[in-house]
Amino acid sequence: MNGQEQLLNNINIVDFTMVDLALFLDTHPKDRRALDYYAHYSQIKRQLCREFSKKYYPLTMAEADCEKSWSWGEAPLPWEGGCVHVEL
Numbered sequence: 001m002n003g004q005e006q007l008l009n010n011i012n013i014v015d016f017t018m019v020d021l022a023l024f025l026d027t028h029p030k031d032r033r034a035l036d037y038y039a040h041y042s043q044i045k046r047q048l049c050r051e052f053s054k055k056y057y058p059l060t061m062a063e064a065d066c067e068k069s070w071s072w073g074e075a076p077l078p079w080e081g082g083c084v085h086v087e088l
Contacts, residue, residue: 007052011059014045 001009021038028034053063057075 004052004056007048007055011045011048011052014041014048017041018045 018038018041021034021041025031025034025038049059049063052059058064059075
């Protein structure tokens with residue numbers, strides 16, 4: 001697995017964890033530990049997405065660097081290999 005695939009894999013793992021925590025929080029909205037875990041993983045995801053955007057291309061429009069030029073269109077399209085399948 002190359003660096004780009006590894007970083008995407010890490011983002012997917014954190015994203016899965018956040019979805020699982022969100023489902024738990026839907027039924028336990030005041031659980032302090034779960035809220036803290038969600039905030040922790042949310043911060044990790046932001047850092048990973050920021051790192052990925054700097055090294056490769058933005059994953060969301062919010063991460064597109066628009067100071068010098070519009071970087072949102074830099075990602076390869078799916079038929080160009082843009083949707084990388086990562087084995088867990």
